[in-house]
Amino acid sequence: MALTHADELKRLAAVAAVAEVPEDIFLGIGTGSTVNFFIDALVQSGKRIRGAVSSSEASTERLRRYGIPVLDATELDTVPLYVDGADEIDPDFAMIKGGGGALTREKIVAAMAERFVCICDERKLVERLGRFPLPLEVIPMAERLVSRRLRELGGEPRRRLGFVTDNGNAILDVHGLVIDDPDALETALNDLPGVVTNGIFAHRRADVLLLGTGEGVQRRERAVTKR
Numbered sequence: 001m002a003l004t005h006a007d008e009l010k011r012l013a014a015v016a017a018v019a020e021v022p023e024d025i026f027l028g029i030g031t032g033s034t035v036n037f038f039i040d041a042l043v044q045s046g047k048r049i050r051g052a053v054s055s056s057e058a059s060t061e062r063l064r065r066y067g068i069p070v071l072d073a074t075e076l077d078t079v080p081l082y083v084d085g086a087d088e089i090d091p092d093f094a095m096i097k098g099g100g101g102a103l104t105r106e107k108i109v110a111a112m113a114e115r116f117v118c119i120c121d122e123r124k125l126v127e128r129l130g131r132f133p134l135p136l137e138v139i140p141m142a143e144r145l146v147s148r149r150l151r152e153l154g155g156e157p158r159r160r161l162g163f164v165t166d167n168g169n170a171i172l173d174v175h176g177l178v179i180d181d182p183d184a185l186e187t188a189l190n191d192l193p194g195v196v197t198n199g200i201f202a203h204r205r206a207d208v209l210l211l212g213t214g215e216g217v218q219r220r221e222r223a224v225t226k227r
């Protein structure tokens, strides 16, 4: 199948990320189409890793098809590197993630990682987060309560229909939230009873951004030390 322009830019960023991977490590692996390109490129490169900690059943299946051992996150304290995509990333490397619904496991593996390399195409880089609807993983019995609280915060939550997370929960995609302070909103949303995870990644930001653009891959490092 022919790749779209956006796919081609995702693939460029994914291929560039292979150079960031030290040989013989346990590697954290994200979820999504950009990460799929990355897994394929890693295998094609012939670079050897000891194994992967995966953020979704989908990525686990792809890794195992290639014969890459997948470890449970409980088997390791840390991983040296986590590679994942994003739905949006701002100039300070805070992100919205969870478009694929894997945000909870992504946040866990990202938090285990000493270094987070984000791979995406140039459309994902935004001045301010929030055009992409913010995903929240919610325990089903809390859906109504959480939705009400989200409306009070100015958002419009919509249940992702026909979708159940790998953890057996629901996803609310929240439209219209103003995200002036990603750190504060991440904390506030975590505080709502029944919210498992929200898709703001500000407490654990990316360290390196590989951005696929029409002019090639831009590599950027996060300037300031944030959490």
Ligand SMILES: O=C(CO)[C@H](O)[C@H](O)COP(=O)(O)O
Binding pocket: 030, 031, 032, 033, 034, 035, 084, 085, 086, 087, 096, 097, 098, 099, 100, 101, 102, 103, 106
């Ligand atoms: O957070 C994610 C999945 O939960 C993905 O990283 C995000 O949705 C980007 O996906 P893609 O690489 O397919 O554009």
